[in-house]
Amino acid sequence: MSAQILDGRAAAAAIKSDLTARVAVLRERGVTPGLGTLLVGDDVGSQKYVAGKHRDCAAVGIASLQRELPATAGQAEIEAVVHELNADPACTGYIVQLPLPRGIDVNRVLELIDPAKDADGLHPTNLGRLVLGQPAPLPCTPNGVVTLLRRNGVEIAGAHVVVVGRGVTIGRSIPLLLTRRSENATVTQVHTGTRDLAAHLRQADIIVAAAGVPHLVKPEDVKPGAAVLDVGVSRDEHGKVVGDVHPGVAEVAGWLSPNPGGVGPMTRAMLLQNVVEAAERATAVVGG
Numbered sequence: 001m002s003a004q005i006l007d008g009r010a011a012a013a014a015i016k017s018d019l020t021a022r023v024a025v026l027r028e029r030g031v032t033p034g035l036g037t038l039l040v041g042d043d044v045g046s047q048k049y050v051a052g053k054h055r056d057c058a059a060v061g062i063a064s065l066q067r068e069l070p071a072t073a074g075q076a077e078i079e080a081v082v083h084e085l086n087a088d089p090a091c092t093g094y095i096v097q098l099p100l101p102r103g104i105d106v107n108r109v110l111e112l113i114d115p116a117k118d119a120d121g122l123h124p125t126n127l128g129r130l131v132l133g134q135p136a137p138l139p140c141t142p143n144g145v146v147t148l149l150r151r152n153g154v155e156i157a158g159a160h161v162v163v164v165g166r167g168v169t170i171g172r173s174i175p176l177l178l179t180r181r182s183e184n185a186t187v188t189q190v191h192t193g194t195r196d197l198a199a200h201l202r203q204a205d206i207i208v209a210a211a212g213v214p215h216l217v218k219p220e221d222v223k224p225g226a227a228v229l230d231v232g233v234s235r236d237e238h239g240k241v242v243g244d245v246h247p248g249v250a251e252v253a254g255w256l257s258p259n260p261g262g263v264g265p266m267t268r269a270m271l272l273q274n275v276v277e278a279a280e281r282a283t284a285v286v287g288g
């Protein structure tokens, strides 16, 4: 058996094509959505991700505002750029690229982002709205996972999903999306402190692996036919991406998201979607 591929590049291309049309409508009304990014330091992976976000913006007609600070920047310098982006009318939405350098209070930085411009859906107000079931920008990678499953016809309602990981950008919020009435999944969250991780994985109809531990999910831990999403990003000694899922899982799973080429491109597409939706909301308000 060989798993069907959950092709994130193809799904992201279709979403970007739809967003291009929506941006054209906004621009006809005199509104140009603008994505801001704040990159602190010289992490090569982060530089690559931010560059990719701005390439996507150019492709769909969103304006780019790039802010960069050196790795030596302190809390006050970072907060000053956040205040500047909050005040800039050309910036519809923005992100602070994570991780931030050691010693920076990340939660304090995220709290200072104007919730209406929070393109990552990571502001406490927006995460709280998600908990309460109120409209909010959704965190990009979790929304990318759900969208990728939906677009490929993987049954989420009633499925038992095991989420591996508890980080703020992915693991913490994925269960909030999957247990909404619209998705109706049953979720077990496991992490590095879980006893007998493999026993949990073997129960799963869908596995979302976001622990950042290379090849953590092994073929013998996967129920035949399960959908497996590889979200983890580690790098080998040559800088090549290594996911959380062992390549042998392709022989057991029913669906598998490649890594690269699976959830990563979806993360970027969901970010653009958040920016366009924020601009559409602002336009509706302006138009009454």
Ligand SMILES: Nc1nc2c(c(=O)[nH]1)N[C@@H](CN(C=O)c1ccc(C(=O)N[C@@H](CCC(=O)O)C(=O)O)cc1)CN2
Pocket: 048, 049, 052, 095, 096, 097, 098, 099, 120, 140, 141, 169, 241, 259, 260, 261, 262, 263, 264, 265, 267, 268
């Ligand atoms: N503020 C944020 N910081 C970070 C987030 C986030 O959602 N918001 N997520 C990750 C990094 N990330 C987005 O910023 C991201 C990761 C991966 C990709 C991607 O397209 N990956 C490609 C492979 C690229 C490569 O070869 O390195 C793929 O999977 O095909 C996009 C965005 C942490 N920080």
